[in-house]
Amino acid sequence: MGAFALLGWLIGTSVFLPTEHRIELATAADVASRLDAWTRTSSNVPLHTQLAVTPDSGVVEWLSALRHSGHLVTWSGTPPAVAMSVEALPDPHGGARIDLSAPSDTRVEVRDEAGVIDSVSVKRLGARITSPSTVGAVTANAGAQRFGAAVTDASPIRNVVVIGAASWEGKFIASALEERGWPVTVRFSVAPNVDVTQGGASLVLDTSRVSAVIAVDTSIARYAGAIARFVRSGGGLVLAGPASLAPSVSSLAPGSLGNRVRPAVEPKDTISLGATGFYPVSSLRQDGIAIERRADGIAIAARRVGAGRVVQVGYDDSWRWRMAGGAGSVAAHREWWSRVVGSVAYRSAAPELATSDVERSAPLAWMVQQLGSARTGPPSNGPRGPLDRRIFITLIMILLLSEWASRRLRGLR
Amino acid sequence: MKSFLSAEFVFATAQYESGDWDSAPLVPPNIIDTIARYTEIVVAPTGVVVPLSDDRVMRYPFLFLTGHLPVRFNDAERRNVKQFVDRGGLLFVDDHNHDIDGVFHKTATEEIARTVGPLVDLPNDHPLYSAFFKFDGPPTTSHELNGWGDNLVHKNLQAVLHNGRIAVLYSSKDYSSEWGYHPDSKRFQSVDNTRFAVNIVVYALTA
Numbered sequence: 309m310g311a312f313a314l315l316g317w318l319i320g321t322s323v324f325l326p327t328e329h330r331i332e333l334a335t336a337a338d339v340a341s342r343l344d345a346w347t348r349t350s351s352n353v354p355l356h357t358q359l360a361v362t363p364d365s366g367v368v369e370w371l372s373a374l375r376h377s378g379h380l381v382t383w384s385g386t387p388p389a390v391a392m393s394v395e396a397l398p399d400p401h402g403g404a405r406i407d408l409s410a411p412s413d414t415r416v417e418v419r420d421e422a423g424v425i426d427s428v429s430v431k432r433l434g435a436r437i438t439s440p441s442t443v444g445a446v447t448a449n450a451g452a453q454r455f456g457a458a459v460t461d462a463s464p465i466r467n468v469v470v471i472g473a474a475s476w477e478g479k480f481i482a483s484a485l486e487e488r489g490w491p492v493t494v495r496f497s498v499a500p501n502v503d504v505t506q507g508g509a510s511l512v513l514d515t516s517r518v519s520a521v522i523a524v525d526t527s528i529a530r531y532a533g534a535i536a537r538f539v540r541s542g543g544g545l546v547l548a549g550p551a552s553l554a555p556s557v558s559s560l561a562p563g564s565l566g567n568r569v570r571p572a573v574e575p576k577d578t579i580s581l582g583a584t585g586f587y588p589v590s591s592l593r594q595d596g597i598a599i600e601r602r603a604d605g606i607a608i609a610a611r612r613v614g615a616g617r618v619v620q621v622g623y624d625d626s627w628r629w630r631m632a633g634g635a636g637s638v639a640a641h642r643e644w645w646s647r648v649v650g651s652v653a654y655r656s657a658a659p660e661l662a663t664s665d666v667e668r669s670a671p672l673a674w675m676v677q678q679l680g681s682a683r684t685g686p687p688s689n690g691p692r693g694p695l696d697r698r699i700f701i702t703l704i705m706i707l708l709l710s711e712w713a714s715r716r717l718r719g720l721r
Numbered sequence: 722m723k724s725f726l727s728a729e730f731v732f733a734t735a736q737y738e739s740g741d742w743d744s745a746p747l748v749p750p751n752i753i754d755t756i757a758r759y760t761e762i763v764v765a766p767t768g769v770v771v772p773l774s775d776d777r778v779m780r781y782p783f784l785f786l787t788g789h790l791p792v793r794f795n796d797a798e799r800r801n802v803k804q805f806v807d808r809g810g811l812l813f814v815d816d817h818n819h820d821i822d823g824v825f826h827k828t829a830t831e832e833i834a835r836t837v838g839p840l841v842d843l844p845n846d847h848p849l850y851s852a853f854f855k856f857d858g859p860p861t862t863s864h865e866l867n868g869w870g871d872n873l874v875h876k877n878l879q880a881v882l883h884n885g886r887i888a889v890l891y892s893s894k895d896y897s898s899e900w901g902y903h904p905d906s907k908r909f910q911s912v913d914n915t916r917f918a919v920n921i922v923v924y925a926l927t928a
Contacts, residue, residue, distance in 0.1 A: 473761060473762070473763070474760070474762050474923060474926040474927050475728065475730075475762075475763070475926060476728060476730075476782055476926065477728065478926075478927075479782075479809075479925075479926055479927055479928070480782075480809060483809055483886075487884070494927065496926070496927045497761060498760045498761060498762060498853060498923050498926075498927070499759060499760045499761050499853075500761065502760075502853070504852065504853075504923060504927040506927070506928075576776070579779075624728070625728050627782070628780065630808060630809065631779040631780065631782055631805075631808050631809065631810065632776070632779035632780055637808075638807070638808055638809075
């Protein structure tokens with residue numbers, strides 16, 4: 309009699325939904341205010357948020373905690389997939405490079421704690437902003453979606469070594485970098501066994517003292533062994549002009565050089581970078597990438613060698629741009645060479661991003677990691693309790709029928 | 722192995738509107754010979770003459786300027802000289818008169834001060850004097866000792882410095898006379914008196 313009473317109660321509670329069998333719904337606007345109540349709600353109640361934007365990381369973490377405590381936590385909607393990284397430029401003048409990713413044609417406004425830095429329209433692969441300085445954390449708004457990132461620490465500025473025969477190109481590269489604030493060591497050969505040196509007579513290439521080496525011409529060959537070791541251990545190498553024609557360093561180069569391109573320059577022409585010609589990178593290695601292309605070929609290419617980076621710059625007379633260029637060409641020449649050096653300069657291993665950086669810099673990816681993928685809508689099935697109860701009832705029914713059948717069939721034997 | 726070096730060094734003589742800019746035509750070939758003789762610097766076999774008022778002066782970061790007569794830059798020359806120096810060129814000015822308070826000296830130093838900045842005495846231990854050959858200061862010339870009978874030896878060269886670098890090098894030594902001969906005549910000298918020119922060019926190319 310007791311078993312039948314229990315069975316009746318189970319059937320009753322299965323057919324008639326308990327009061328907890330409902331779905332809690334919220335939107336991005338009010339989910340934060342509902343979390344407190346949701347925490348007190350029975351774990352049988354599914355929690356669902358409909359999101360147009362990814363909520364703050366604290367909300368996502370709270371939802372994740374509810375999920376891990378037994379709640380069914382789901383979400384739906386199409387928040388924009390955005391991401392940002394901010395890297396301090398390896399440049400004595402400081403500054404930061406801000407890389408943005410967002411759906412194509414999204415307008416993104418970037419700001420730091422001092423105000424708006426810039427706004428860009430993202431195209432296909434993203435957008436990049438270079439800021440001469442940043443104050444505090446950098447944040448961005450893509451519509452209503454807010455995201456941000458902390459600026460990674462800049463690597464310390466170390467020496468740049470310029471090696472070559474005495475020439476205007478070497479002299480003005482060294483001048484430009486010095487004027488920009490780089491500590492520069494030069495080694496210019498002027499006669500057999502006669503070098504002009506500045507910034508230190510001995511040439512010790514190790515990554516604790518030297519950020520990068522710039523080779524201006526094929527006279528680099530006599531240092532090829534030391535330079536190869538330096539690059540493989542993380543140092544940077546710039547092979548400018550014809551430098552990579554030296555067989556002993558050609559194995560480090562991103563590609564091989566073709567014949568120098570010599571465009572016609574009229575006496576009255578204002579000289580710009582590459583206007584008087586360059587060595588094109590004619591065949592790029594499989595692991596080399598083209599950085600700058602011109603009508604006559606690849607002007608700049610780069611590749612990784614061991615832990616270091618090598619950039620091949622086809623320009624061999626950038627000094628003409630500085631001397632004979634238009635207004636501002638001196639500063640542009642400085643900045644350009646500083647950027648080239650910064651692109652290969654030795655950096656100690658990048659620190660792993662703190663969790664708080666990841667959740668702010670790629671909020672949607674962070675939310676998917678915490679809460680799972682989006683659903684098309686709120687869950688339609690009920691709470692797990694009644695389902696479990698139905699299974700339980702079925703088992704009891706089977707057992708009762710077995711018992712009944714057993715008793716009925718016992719007399720037939 | 723074939724060497725691929727950067728663009729060659731071209732010895733450029735500045736042509737200015739006033740005065741006699743071409744008073745020392747044998748100096749450029751003699752210096753070019755000296756550079757080729759002592760160094761591996763890729764040097765153009767012949768020099769060029771470039772008007773100071775022409776933008777093409779920016780294509781030659783080393784300029785030689787000499788003369789006997791008064792120097793007065795016109796506006797275009799003044800503008801170009803200033804830009805030339807600001808962008809990193811080195812202007813080497815030599816008084817072909819070797820006198821004190823001569824007309825070239827007075828006017829050229831005035832023009833330099835007005836256009837670029839005041840000249841100061843260059844210390845005799847400046848890196849210029851050890852850029853290639855070692856000198857204790859500017860080499861004396863036979864002309865400054867007896868040319869005008871004043872028995873004056875100028876102890877220092879003068880210079881306008883930009884960020885510690887010589888932007889204008891001014892000489893009252895009359896190197897224009899001292900170096901104004903055919904290169905083949907060097908064989909008659911026990912010590913080549915053009916060696917200091919190597920220091921000037923090497924300094925210009927490396928500092």
